[in-house]
Amino acid sequence: MSKLNIKVFIILIILVTTKTPCAAQTTLSLATGGKEGVYYSLGQTLKTIIEKSNPDIEIIILSTEGSIENAKLINSNSADIAFIQSDIAYYLYNGERMFKFPSQKISGIISLYTEAIQIIARKELNIEKISDLKGKIIAVGNKNSGTEFNSSAILSAVGIEYKDINEQFLSFAEAKKFLLNGKIDAAFITAGIPTPAITDMADNINLISIGLDTVTKLRKTYPFFIGTKIPAKSYQDQNYDIFTVGIRALLVANRNLKSNIVEQITKTMFDESMFLKEHYAMISDFNLKNALKDMTIPLHIGAKKYYKNERLIKKEYNDYLKTIFQIIIISILLILLFKYHYYIRNYIRKSFYIKFFILLLFLFILGTTGTYLFERKVNENFISIPQTLWVTIVYLISGFEGAGPITTGGKISSIIIFLGSIAILGSVAGKFASIFINKGEKKMPKNIKKHIAICNWNDKGDKIIKELHHPAAEPHTQIIVLTNEVLNEEELRKSKRYENVYFIKGDTVIHETLKTSRIHLAKSVIILADPKNNNPDPESALICLAIKKLADKNEKPHIIVEIMNPQNREHLLDAGADEVVSAGFYRTGIMLQSALYHNLSDIYHELLIYSKDGNEVYIIPEDKLPKSIIGKTFKEASEIINNNRDAKNPAILVGVRRNKKVILNPNNEGTKEKKFDKFQKDDSLIVMSYRLPDLLNIK
Numbered sequence: 073m074s075k076l077n078i079k080v081f082i083i084l085i086i087l088v089t090t091k092t093p094c095a096a097q098t099t100l101s102l103a104t105g106g107k108e109g110v111y112y113s114l115g116q117t118l119k120t121i122i123e124k125s126n127p128d129i130e131i132i133i134l135s136t137e138g139s140i141e142n143a144k145l146i147n148s149n150s151a152d153i154a155f156i157q158s159d160i161a162y163y164l165y166n167g168e169r170m171f172k173f174p175s176q177k178i179s180g181i182i183s184l185y186t187e188a189i190q191i192i193a194r195k196e197l198n199i200e201k202i203s204d205l206k207g208k209i210i211a212v213g214n215k216n217s218g219t220e221f222n223s224s225a226i227l228s229a230v231g232i233e234y235k236d237i238n239e240q241f242l243s244f245a246e247a248k249k250f251l252l253n254g255k256i257d258a259a260f261i262t263a264g265i266p267t268p269a270i271t272d273m274a275d276n277i278n279l280i281s282i283g284l285d286t287v288t289k290l291r292k293t294y295p296f297f298i299g300t301k302i303p304a305k306s307y308q309d310q311n312y313d314i315f316t317v318g319i320r321a322l323l324v325a326n327r328n329l330k331s332n333i334v335e336q337i338t339k340t341m342f343d344e345s346m347f348l349k350e351h352y353a354m355i356s357d358f359n360l361k362n363a364l365k366d367m368t369i370p371l372h373i374g375a376k377k378y379y380k381n382e383r384l385i386k387k388e389y390n391d392y393l394k395t396i397f398q399i400i401i402i403s404i405l406l407i408l409l410f411k412y413h414y415y416i417r418n419y420i421r422k423s424f425y426i427k428f429f430i431l432l433l434f435l436f437i438l439g440t441t442g443t444y445l446f447e448r449k450v451n452e453n454f455i456s457i458p459q460t461l462w463v464t465i466v467y468l469i470s471g472f473e474g475a476g477p478i479t480t481g482g483k484i485s486s487i488i489i490f491l492g493s494i495a496i497l498g499s500v501a502g503k504f505a506s507i508f509i510n511k512g513e514k515k516m517p518k519n520i521k522k523h524i525a526i527c528n529w530n531d532k533g534d535k536i537i538k539e540l541h542h543p544a545a546e547p548h549t550q551i552i553v554l555t556n557e558v559l560n561e562e563e564l565r566k567s568k569r570y571e572n573v574y575f576i577k578g579d580t581v582i583h584e585t586l587k588t589s590r591i592h593l594a595k596s597v598i599i600l601a602d603p604k605n606n607n608p609d610p611e612s613a614l615i616c617l618a619i620k621k622l623a624d625k626n627e628k629p630h631i632i633v634e635i636m637n638p639q640n641r642e643h644l645l646d647a648g649a650d651e652v653v654s655a656g657f658y659r660t661g662i663m664l665q666s667a668l669y670h671n672l673s674d675i676y677h678e679l680l681i682y683s684k685d686g687n688e689v690y691i692i693p694e695d696k697l698p699k700s701i702i703g704k705t706f707k708e709a710s711e712i713i714n715n716n717r718d719a720k721n722p723a724i725l726v727g728v729r730r731n732k733k734v735i736l737n738p739n740n741e742g743t744k745e746k747k748f749d750k751f752q753k754d755d756s757l758i759v760m761s762y763r764l765p766d767l768l769n770i771k
Contacts (some may be wrong), residue, residue: 073525077221077271080341085443095553097128097130098130099130099132099154100152100153101118101131101132101134101150101151102115102118102131102133102151102152103136103142103143103145103146103151103154103155103563104133105135105137105138105139105142105155106134106135106136106137106138106214106243106244106342107135107245107266108243108244108245108248109263109267109675110263110264110267110352111138111155111263111321112135112266113268113352114352115133115155115353117351118131119131119133119351119372120345121340121347122337125340125343125344126336126340129333129337134151136214137214137216137217137243138179138213138217138219138262139155139160139161139217139218140160140170140216141157142154142160142216143156143160143161143163143164143171143347145180146164146175146178146325147164147177147178149177149326149328151325152325152326152329152667153181153323153325153329153337154323154324155320155321155323156322156324157187157262157320157321158183158296158320158321158322158367159218159221159223159297159319159326159368160218160221161178161368161369162296164178165178165369165370170216170221172311174206174258176400177327177570178324178326178369179323179324179325179369179370179371179375180323180364180367180368180370180371180372180375181322181337181371181375182321182323182338182341182363182375183324183350183362183365183692184321184323184344184355184368185265185320185354185355185357185358186320186321186354187263187318187321187354188260188262188264188300188317188318189219189260189263189282189316189318189319189600190267190316190413191261191279191282192203192251192258192277192278192279192280192303193258193259194251194254194257194258194260194276195258195276195278195389197257197258199278200280201280201281201283202226202232202282202283202286203230203231204229204234204280205232205257206232206236208237208257208259209237209240209255209257209258210223210239210240210256210257210260211241211246211250211258211260211506212240212242212259213241213242213249213261214241214242214243215262216300218319219260220241222260225294225297226260226282226286226288226290229289229293230286241255242259244263244267245269246270246271247261248269249258251273251276251277252273252276254366258280262319263351263354264321264352264353264355265303265354265469266306266353268385269707270576271308274307274308275308275309279302279314280314281316282316282317283315283477284299284479285314287299287315287317296318296319296366296368297318297319298317298318298320298448299318299447300315300316300317300569301315303429307693315325315478316349318582320366321370322367323341323374325374325375327372329374330512331349331372333376334373334374335378336374338375339378340365342359343362345359347678352632359710360384362382363379363665364379364384364385371385377534408736419570434631435488435489436464436489437721438485439464439486439488440461440464441458441485441486442455442484443460443464443482443485446479446481449483449608451494451678453637454477454482464486464489468651497584503541506649507686510579516552516574516576516589517550517574520550520552521590521592522592522593522594522595523549523550523551523593523595524540524549524552524590524594524595524596524598525552525553525594525596525629526551526553526554526600526609527554527591527597527598527599527600527601527615528596528599528600528601528602529553529555529557529600530601531603532634533553534564535567536598538569539570539572541569548605550574551572551574551595552573552574552576552589553573554576554578554580554585554586554589554591555575555576555580555643556577556578556579556580556604570723576589580602580611580615581611581614581615581618583618583621583622586615586618586619586622587622591629592619592622593629595629596630597619598631599612599631599632599633600634601634601636607608607637608619609635609637609640609643609644611647612633612635613644613647614647616631616648619631619648620647620648628648630650630651631648631650631651632649632651633649633652634653635652635653637654641654685768687760687762688761689726689758690758690759690760690761690765691729691756691757691758692757692758692767693756694754694755694756696767696768697755697757697767698712698764698767698769700712700770700771701757702751702752702753703750703751704750704751705749705750705751706728706737706748709725709751712771713725713759713767713770716767721762721763721765721766722761722762723760723761723765724759724760724761725757726760727757727759728748728756729753729755729757729758730748730752730756736758
């Protein structure tokens, strides 16, 4: 290789390996406001933090007349980013009010803070309300600025037009100067609180409040106004809150600005949020949660990308999944509610604490909804249901602390929540007191039904309660006991089996006593023989007749009667009893059979007593009858059930109930009522198993 070629090669190597100069910086123009205003000061701070965190970005600050000029600069591509009031941004995007044509060039980045419209006047003039401004010299803001638009709207709401005042189109700095030298009487300033221009002359001015009726009237025409206030102590000698209206200040961008740049700016502002809050009191609520508050225009794609990464904006696919999941959960809850509504209703009726919780929840929802409906149009603290819920919870815990309702309706709603909570808590205290005062007593639920009623009380009563509440039977069934006997209820309730048992003292043959116990709405009634009566069967018949009369318009409960004289069986059946049990008769029969077949009494004992490992006889009602056995003989049905035998809960077919008649192990001989051919759809199965079996779907 020649010397020349070597030199050329070295030069090429140097050119290839030498780093190219850095790309030119991206220069952005930021439209702010007058040099005495918050927009300009905030713009300077924004320039500092963005350039520090992003060396490839340079910010040029534009001092402007305010929101309307900034909107025009964005629309004409003369500004890349800008501070704009939320209403002005909306009007530009939709081509309304001061803008003749809609613009797609404006897009949102961040909602910064609420700008309060602050009306100030010279202190010596003693101007206290807006109507007093008539005939005065007033600074309404720079011409075509957002402040000037706000001023005109507020004055019009109280019937004052420009012809009624001497309007002066002045910047914040000019308004301050003219107020101090007495050339103007009052000024409108739309800015964050506190505003430096107002702070500097706080000794010489007073703040004018905007009445609630004016706020309501304003919002009908200008829905972006929100009720707000200038908190007490915001300025020197300001000892109380000043109610006014406000508008959100937005940081917006030209839609053509590159998405990565807007994403960088958005990220930087949230990374430096603590720094911003330390230097600007008006943005104390600046955070990711409020980033889109009152954002009246579509977001820039770069800002949207940042918010999606931060999960402030959910992706569409996740939204669909969330909606589907909510529908599934609600559907399951509705199905469970429909299926178990009786048990749920009974549980609510029995539980004082559930009633208390439901009532408290109802009052909370009622008060919160009322507060939201009254306040949402005039108070920024209640502009959404979630925010209203949160403010209400804080109120119940510690009071509103300056974030309370301002309308009469909102205040009444908050009082409902407060007084309702006190009343309910008082009831809870009373309930606890009554527990100790009335220890041992338990009142029957007012709307009880589908329960089991026991008339009279003898030595069999306790055993019946024990068997009914056995885990293998119906442990949650409510039981009413009507008796004239003097019982030690407190002693009985020491046993858990009396948890759902209610005692009513009274004569069981008197209609009023039976009606009080809602006996005609019971599922079943057990009438025990009155131990004080030598011949209790006639009394039992009277109880049957009374129940039959009370249930005239309702389905009569199933009545089981204990009789002492088996010869009275037919009389009791005629009186309305469905089943008649003669303890002495059955006892004699068991003893006779046991004498012939040893240990037979053990079989009866096993079938009659509920136990964890024992078999019982169950009746499968017609609505649970398996379709596979309809039209089958008893033998064929037995084979089907045996072929579907459950290892944990095997069932044995022992009989059939037809037309309220029981046929055990049927054959084709005997009386007409006892003859059985094939199963019909109205038949019920009689089976023996450990627990009530589910045979509906066997094949």
